[in-house]
Amino acid sequence: MGYFNRKGIEKDAYIRLIEQYRETMYRIAYGYLGSEGEALEAIDEAIYLGYAKRKTVKEPDFAKTWLTRILINECYRMLRKRGHLSFYEIPPDVVDEREEPISLSTKLALQSLPEDLRQVIILRYFADMTIRETAEFLGIPDGTVSSRARKALSILRIELMEEEGEKIYEKKS
Amino acid sequence: MKKSHENWNDYLTESTDYPEELYQATDRLELRIRKEKRKKRLLFSSIPTTAAALLFVILMNTSVVFARTMADIPILSKISELVMYNESLKSAVENRNIQYVNLKAENGDLELKLPYVIADSKNLVLFLEMPENLELSGDEVYVVNIDYLRDLSNDNFISDGFFSNSGSYITGQNPLMQVNIEFVEEDLHRYSIQEGLPQNFELSLSLQKYKRGTDPEEGLLSVDAFKFELSLDPFKEPVIYPLNEEVVIEGQKILFKEMVSYPVRSEIIFEYPEANDSDINLRLSLLEDGGMTSLSGYAQIQRHHDGAARQTIHIRSDYFNPPKSKSISIDSYTIKPKNENSLYQIDLEKKTMSPEIDGIKLADISHEDGLLVFTFNATEQYPYSLISFFLGDGQFIDIVKEARRSDYTYLYYIEDKEYETLEIIQSIGPEYILEEPILIPIPVGN
Numbered sequence: 001m002g003y004f005n006r007k008g009i010e011k012d013a014y015i016r017l018i019e020q021y022r023e024t025m026y027r028i029a030y031g032y033l034g035s036e037g038e039a040l041e042a043i044d045e046a047i048y049l050g051y052a053k054r055k056t057v058k059e060p061d062f063a064k065t066w067l068t069r070i071l072i073n074e075c076y077r078m079l080r081k082r083g084h085l086s087f088y089e090i091p092p093d094v095v096d097e098r099e100e101p102i103s104l105s106t107k108l109a110l111q112s113l114p115e116d117l118r119q120v121i122i123l124r125y126f127a128d129m130t131i132r133e134t135a136e137f138l139g140i141p142d143g144t145v146s147s148r149a150r151k152a153l154s155i156l157r158i159e160l161m162e163e164e165g166e167k168i169y170e171k172k173s
Numbered sequence: 174m175k176k177s178h179e180n181w182n183d184y185l186t187e188s189t190d191y192p193e194e195l196y197q198a199t200d201r202l203e204l205r206i207r208k209e210k211r212k213k214r215l216l217f218s219s220i221p222t223t224a225a226a227l228l229f230v231i232l233m234n235t236s237v238v239f240a241r242t243m244a245d246i247p248i249l250s251k252i253s254e255l256v257m258y259n260e261s262l263k264s265a266v267e268n269r270n271i272q273y274v275n276l277k278a279e280n281g282d283l284e285l286k287l288p289y290v291i292a293d294s295k296n297l298v299l300f301l302e303m304p305e306n307l308e309l310s311g312d313e314v315y316v317v318n319i320d321y322l323r324d325l326s327n328d329n330f331i332s333d334g335f336f337s338n339s340g341s342y343i344t345g346q347n348p349l350m351q352v353n354i355e356f357v358e359e360d361l362h363r364y365s366i367q368e369g370l371p372q373n374f375e376l377s378l379s380l381q382k383y384k385r386g387t388d389p390e391e392g393l394l395s396v397d398a399f400k401f402e403l404s405l406d407p408f409k410e411p412v413i414y415p416l417n418e419e420v421v422i423e424g425q426k427i428l429f430k431e432m433v434s435y436p437v438r439s440e441i442i443f444e445y446p447e448a449n450d451s452d453i454n455l456r457l458s459l460l461e462d463g464g465m466t467s468l469s470g471y472a473q474i475q476r477h478h479d480g481a482a483r484q485t486i487h488i489r490s491d492y493f494n495p496p497k498s499k500s501i502s503i504d505s506y507t508i509k510p511k512n513e514n515s516l517y518q519i520d521l522e523k524k525t526m527s528p529e530i531d532g533i534k535l536a537d538i539s540h541e542d543g544l545l546v547f548t549f550n551a552t553e554q555y556p557y558s559l560i561s562f563f564l565g566d567g568q569f570i571d572i573v574k575e576a577r578r579s580d581y582t583y584l585y586y587i588e589d590k591e592y593e594t595l596e597i598i599q600s601i602g603p604e605y606i607l608e609e610p611i612l613i614p615i616p617v618g619n
Contacts (some may be wrong), residue, residue, distance in 0.1 A: 015199055030188040040194050047202050049282050057278060073281030076395060080308055106180040107313060115395050118606050126188055139320065139377070156181065 008055035009050055009063055017063055018047055024064075024127055031126035032075035032118075034107035042078055065137055068127070069131040072119070079111065109156050117152035120145055270436035272406055278399035282306060285380065285399045295356045295406045296437035300374075303348040310381070313394065317343040317352045320398065322373040331371075348373045354376070354545045355438070355487070372408065375466075376401045412433045414616045422506055422611075425453040429501070432615050441501060441615065445482040449511070452482075454601065456505045456556075459488055460612070461496040496617060503611040507556060509602030516563070519595040521545075530599055533559075536582070544573055544586040548595045551581040553603035559583055565594030 009017070022043065029039035031044075050067050057066055075128070110118060123134045135142045276287040286302035301317065309315065317339035321332040339352040356369050377400050384392040410432045420430040426446050433440045445453065457468040468486050486501075517526050519535070526535040537548040549560065558579070562570035562585070576584045 015202075018199055018202070022195055022198055023189075023191055026191055029190040034184075035594060036190075038194065040198075043195070043198055044201055044205075046281075047198055048205055051206065053204060070281040073283065073397070077282075077308070092525060094564075106184050114391070115393065120191055 009060050010059050011051075011054070012162075013060070014051060014054050014063075017067065021064055021067065025067070027126040028068065028071055029075055030112070031122040032072070033078060034111065042071060042074045044072045049050055049074070066135065071123075106156070110159060113152055113155060117148050117155070120148040121152045121156075124149055193327070209525055231450070243304075244317070245606045262493065270409070274403060274405075276401045276403070278401050280399055282398045283380075283397055283399075290403070291436050292370060292405050292408065292434040293411070293437055296435060297354040297370050298437055299354070299378075301350045301352060303342055303350055303380075305348075307342075307380075309342075310346060313343075313382055314385050314386050315380050315382050316340075316609050317350065319352070319354060320377040320379055323375040323377075325373040325375060325402070326371060331374075352487070353437070354601075357467075358373050371406075373403075374526055375403045376403060389515045396403050409436060416441075416615065419612050420503065420611055420613070421454060422503075423451070423508055423510065424531050425449045425451050427453065427455070429613055432475040434616070438487050440617075441486045441488065443484050445484075447482075448590070449482075451508050451510050452602070457486060458502040458504055458610075460498075460500040460502050462498055465502070491572045499615050499617055501613045501615055503607065503613070505604055505606040507602045507604050509599070516596045516598055519547075519597060521592065521595060526597070532603070541586070545589045547583070547587075549583045551583060551603075554581060555583065556601060558600055560585055560597050561600045562587055563596045564592065565596065570595075 025043050026039055026047070029042040030036070033039050033042060046067065050070050053070075059064060110121065113121065119138060120134060123129045123137060124131070129137065131142050131145050134145045138145070204226075217395070246380050270291050272292060273289050273290050274287060275289075278285050278287070283306065285304055287299060288302060289300050299317075303315070307315065318335040319335075323330050335354050335356045337352060337354045339351055342348075342350055344486040377398065379396050379398045381396050382394040388408055414432040414434065415432055416429045420427045421428065423445075426449060427443055428446070429441065429443045431442055433442065452560040459466045459468055467489070515528075517528065517530060519526055519538075521538060524535065524538045532552045534550045535547065536550045537546075539546045539548070544609065551559075555576060555577075560583070563572060570587050573586045573588065575586065578584075
C-alpha cells in the first residue's frame with residue numbers, strides 16, 4: 001500500500017517564512033508579470049494557497065522551493081488569464097512613469113520566451129539563485145542551466161558577464 | 174533609444190522597488206483566512222442530505238474499492254469524484270492485479286492523484302487522475318513524462334533503461350490517464366540494463382503541456398513536476414505456458430518455445446536452431462477475438478551466451494477486458510543466408526561499393542543540407558534498416574534518416590564529414606509476404 005508522508009509547517013513558522021521571503025517572491029512575480037499590481041496579486045494568492053496546503057509539505061527544509069513553485073504557477077495562471085497582449089493593447093497606466101520609460105519590448109520579450117528559458121532567467125536574475133540552486137529547483141543539470149541562460153539572453157539580445165554571484169544591476173536598499 | 178542591456182538592468186532594478194503593500198501581505202492573509210472559515214461553515218450545512226445519503230448507499234453496495242476509500246475521505250461531498258470512474262473501478266475491483274495505492278502529489282495549486290497501479294517485476298502501469306483545475310485550450314495537449322525512479326532500498330536513480338508511454342490529455346477527456354513503464358531487455362542498443370522495477374521507490378514525473386501540431390522542442394508550454402513514493406505489494410511470479418510449436422519457412426525452422434505471462438504483459442519467446450543456414454526474421458500480428466494488431470516491425474534477433482538465437486515479442490495485457498481467444502499471426506518474413514555478413518567498402522570519391530552486393534546497387538552519393546545521401550537500387554523489396562554504416566574501426570555511424578520508394582530505391586542519410594574509411598553491411602534480407610498467414614494459438618494469459 002502506498003503512503004503519503006505528512007510533516008507540514010505550523011502557522012507561526014509559515015508566517016515567519018513569508019516575512020523572510022516576500023521580497024524574493026516579489027522579484028520573481030515582477031519578473032514574470034512586469035507589473036506591481038499583478039505581482040502583488042500573485043503573491044497574495046500564492047501565500048494563501050501555501051497556507052492552505054502548508055500541512056502537506058513533505059520536507060519543511062525545502063519550504064522556500066515549495067512556495068516558489070506555488071508562486072510561479074500562480075504567475076502562469078495570471079498570464080494565461082491575461083492572454084497575449086500586443087504592445088498596442090497595454091493601457092498607459094500599466095507603464096511605470098520614469099524619465100525614460102523601460103522599453104515594454106524587454107518585458108514582453110521575457111514573457112514571450114519559451115518557458116524553459118524564461119524559468120532560468122527569472123530564477124537566476126530575479127530570484128538571485130545560483131546556478132546550483134536553479135539546477136536543483138528545476139531538476140536539471142548545472143550545465144543545462146547555463147546553456148539555457150545564455151540562449152535566453154541571446155534571444156533578448158543582452159550581453160552580460162555570466163559569472164557566479166555577479167550581477168550587473170544595482171539593488172535599491 | 175536605450176540599448177537592450179540598459180533596459181534589462183532597469184527592469185531588474187525596478188523589481189527591487191518594493192511597494193509598501195508587500196509588507197502588509199501577512200495582514201491580508203489573516204483577513205482572508207477568517208473570511209474563508211466563515212464561507213466553509215455556510216457551504217457544509219447546505220448539502221442536500223437525502224441525495225448524499227442515497228449516493229452513499231449505492232456506492233457502498235457496488236464497489237469494494239469505494240468501501241476502502243471511505244476510510245481515507247472524510248468529507249461526504251468527495252463521493253462524487255468516485256462516481257465518475259464507475260466503469261473502470263468496477264473492472265478494477267474484478268482485476269486481481271490492481272494495487273490500490275491512493276496517492277496524491279501537489280505542485281502549486283495542481284493536485285495529481287494516483288489511485289491505483291498494476292505492477293510486476295518488469296512493468297508498471299500508472300492510472301493517474303488529472304488535476305481538476307488544469308487549464309487547456311483546444312490546441313493544447315498534456316502528456317506525462319517519466320523523469321526518473323529512485324530505488325529507496327539503495328537510493329539509486331533510475332533514469333533510463335525503460336520505455337514509457339502515455340496517452341495525451343485534451344480538453345473534455347476522461348481525466349483518468351494510463352501511463353506504461355516497461356523495463357528493457359538486455360542487449361538493446363543505447364539502453365542501459367536495469368534489474369527491473371524496485372518494490373519501494375520514488376517516482377518523479379511531469380505533466381508537460383504542448384501546443385498541438387508544433388515541433389516538441391518549440392511547442393513546450395509548461396512543465397509541472399510531481400513526486401510519489403510507492404511501496405508495492407510483492408510482485409507475482411510470471412506464469413510460464415509452454416508452446417512448443419514448430420514452424421518451417423523456406424527450410425528454416427522457428428520454434429515458438431513458450432509464453433511468459435506477467436500481469437501487465439506477456440512475452441512470446443521463439444528460437445532459431447543453429448542448424449538453420451539462413452537468418453529469418455518475422456513480422457507478426459496479434460489476433461484477439463477477431464481483431465488484429467500489428468506487433469511492430471521486424472524485431473532484432475538476440476544471440477545469447479548459450480549460442481541460441483532467440484527473439485522475444487511483447488504483448489500488452491488487456492487487464493480490464495481480457496479477450497476470449499488469442500493467436501499470433503506470421504504475416505511476412507525476411508531471409509538472408511548466414512554466410513553473407515561481410516563488410517563492403519564505400520569509395521566516396523568514385524561513388525562505388527566493393528565488392529558488389531547481389532541484388533543491391535549503389536546508384537549515387539550526394540550532399541544535401543549537411544548530410545551525405547546514399548541511394549541504393551534493389552531488385553527486391555526490403556524493410557527498413559537494410560544497410561548499416563561503420564567506420565574502419567568498426568564504430569557504428571548513426572543514420573540520421575532513411576527513406577524508400579515503391580520502385581525499390583532506398584535512401585540513407587548520414588552526417589556529411591570526412592570519413593577516412595567507410596563501410597556498410599547488409600543487415601537484413603528481402604521481404605516476402607505470405608499468401609496465407611500462419612496462425613499460432615496462444616493462451617489468453619493472466
